[in-house]
Amino acid sequence: MADTSTWALSAVSTTQANEHAPCEDDCGIRDVLDRLGDRWSVLVIVALAKGTRRFGELKAAVPGISQRMLTVTTKRLIRDGLVERTVYPMIPPQTDYRLTAMGESFSQAVADLADWSRRHKEAIALARLRFEVEHPGEL
Amino acid sequence: MADTSTWALSAVSTTQANEHAPCEDDCGIRDVLDRLGDRWSVLVIVALAKGTRRFGELKAAVPGISQRMLTVTTKRLIRDGLVERTVYPMIPPQTDYRLTAMGESFSQAVADLADWSRRHKEAIALARLRFEVEHPGEL
DNA sequence: CAGCATCCCGGCGGATACTG
DNA sequence: CAGTATCCGCCGGGATGCTG
Numbered sequence: 001m002a003d004t005s006t007w008a009l010s011a012v013s014t015t016q017a018n019e020h021a022p023c024e025d026d027c028g029i030r031d032v033l034d035r036l037g038d039r040w041s042v043l044v045i046v047a048l049a050k051g052t053r054r055f056g057e058l059k060a061a062v063p064g065i066s067q068r069m070l071t072v073t074t075k076r077l078i079r080d081g082l083v084e085r086t087v088y089p090m091i092p093p094q095t096d097y098r099l100t101a102m103g104e105s106f107s108q109a110v111a112d113l114a115d116w117s118r119r120h121k122e123a124i125a126l127a128r129l130r131f132e133v134e135h136p137g138e139l
Numbered sequence: 140m141a142d143t144s145t146w147a148l149s150a151v152s153t154t155q156a157n158e159h160a161p162c163e164d165d166c167g168i169r170d171v172l173d174r175l176g177d178r179w180s181v182l183v184i185v186a187l188a189k190g191t192r193r194f195g196e197l198k199a200a201v202p203g204i205s206q207r208m209l210t211v212t213t214k215r216l217i218r219d220g221l222v223e224r225t226v227y228p229m230i231p232p233q234t235d236y237r238l239t240a241m242g243e244s245f246s247q248a249v250a251d252l253a254d255w256s257r258r259h260k261e262a263i264a265l266a267r268l269r270f271e272v273e274h275p276g277e278l
Numbered sequence: 279c280a281g282c283a284t285c286c287c288g289g290c291g292g293a294t295a296c297t298g
Numbered sequence: 299c300a301g302t303a304t305c306c307g308c309c310g311g312g313a314t315g316c317t318g
Contacts, residue, residue, distance in 0.1 A: 028257060028260030028263070029181075029253050031256065031263055032255070033176075036176060037172075037176035038176070039290085039291075042168075042172060055300050055301075066291080066292060066293075067302095068292080068301095068303095069291060071300085071301060071302080075277065075278060079266065079270040080263050080266055080267065081262060081263060081265070081266025081267075081269075081270075091298095092299040094299075094300085095299085095300060095301085102262055102263075105255070105259070106255070106259075109252060109255045112248070113175075113248060113252065114168050116171070116244070116245070117171040118167060120241055121167030123241055124167070124220060127219055127220025127241075128220075130220075131217065131220075135218075138214065139214060139218055177310075179311095193279085193280090194281080195279065205311075205313075207282085208310090210282080211311085231279040234279085
């Protein structure tokens with residue numbers, strides 16, 4: 001039994017032609033994960049959770065972000081309806097950013113996630129150490 | 140007042156030399172966000188939430204993933220202590236993947252997130268439509 | 279079946295310069 | 299101050315081929 005030549009032909013039936021496999025069922029999660037995925041969205045949300053901020057204040061509140069990524073990120077958040085922008089036409093110009101109702105809600109969800117990571121950060125760090133000794137060099 | 144030549148010199152005080160700006164305060168969230176960020180981790184977690192799966196079953200359960208990304212993703216999840224792997228040395232070989240206790244906990248957190256996105260997907264879609272008409276072409 | 283090794287491309291995001 | 303425009307390097311991840 002267990003001839004190595006048999007299972008070579010047992011076709012994998014690779015989910016037969018799924019084109020782009022766009023989830024179909026669940027999704028909508030993708031949009032959320034995309035925001036969570038990029039480097040800055042969450043940080044900006046967290047900063048705005050403390051209240052309305054101007055562009056410069058926001059930049060200062062999110063250490064390391066470039067002006068470009070700040071504009072791009074805020075624009076994406078605005079597009080998704082998480083953030084609102086108010087422009088005061090003065091010299092020098094002023095622009096205020098604040099969370100929308102949905103933004104606040106999202107902020108709460110993020111906070112819950114932060115809670116989870118706080119409760120498990122030691123366990124994760126430990127797991128990584130173990131992995132490093134058992135599989136040195138990998139990843 | 141409001142002379143346009145004055146504020147040109149008011150140095151931005153660009154968060155003075157933060158090297159890599161590694162958060163310092165919060166963090167641990169970065170690790171979690173990194174898992175949420177990549178394209179497949181969440182999908183694999185969701186698939187494993189339904190129970191133990193073999194490599195091939197997992198591949199079938201996550202439509203669109205390549206064998207390479209499946210190995211890479213599972214390995215990362217194992218490294219972080221979210222997934223366990225059991226190898227049965229037989230011909231043909233068999234490998235089982237299952238969530239750890241922490242993995243189950245994480246799976247729950249993800250489920251909460253999925254809930255949020257389900258409750259707001261319409262609102263997000265609507266916001267995007269509005270944005271598209273008001274700012275055609277951007278993003 | 280369950281992987282590892284290699285090649286390669288797209289786009290995310292950093293750095294820099296310019297404008298109202 | 300609050301952006302916009304441009305250039306560019308890096309790496310996440312797809313496709314393919316080979317092994318135990």
